[in-house]
Amino acid sequence: MSEAAELEWNTRRHLPRAAFGGHADIFTWDGRSRARLTDLSGSGAFLRCREPLGEGRYVTLRLRLPGGRAFTVLGKVVRTVRCRSHAARRSGMGLRFIDLSHRDRRDIQAYVRDRCD
Numbered sequence: 001m002s003e004a005a006e007l008e009w010n011t012r013r014h015l016p017r018a019a020f021g022g023h024a025d026i027f028t029w030d031g032r033s034r035a036r037l038t039d040l041s042g043s044g045a046f047l048r049c050r051e052p053l054g055e056g057r058y059v060t061l062r063l064r065l066p067g068g069r070a071f072t073v074l075g076k077v078v079r080t081v082r083c084r085s086h087a088a089r090r091s092g093m094g095l096r097f098i099d100l101s102h103r104d105r106r107d108i109q110a111y112v113r114d115r116c117d
Helices: 003-011 085-090 102-116
Strands: 017-019 023-028 031-041 044-048 058-064 070-081 092-099
Touching (some): 031 102, 044 058, 044 070, 058 092
Antiparallel strands (some): 058 070, 070 092
């Protein structure tokens, strides 16, 4: 993806999103961590975490939709929010899904649609 296309992708949201109160496991070459997933769409998610990864990093994310099955997706960090220590719970990172199956995207979009109606 060109830098201009990447910038455009990073600054606008492609699909509707919905609040999500669950947790997700994040896997990187450095190990495993857990984060609170605060919103979700068919194209990405935002995770609250104390030490967000830098933009451009790739992660494997494992999550479960409420009442649904768990799935794994490859994501790229496209936004990093770092707050001072007293506001650490607001730090986090936005992920763009890179390798999401058609079935998983459909299930996420159904979850979002149910919460937006």
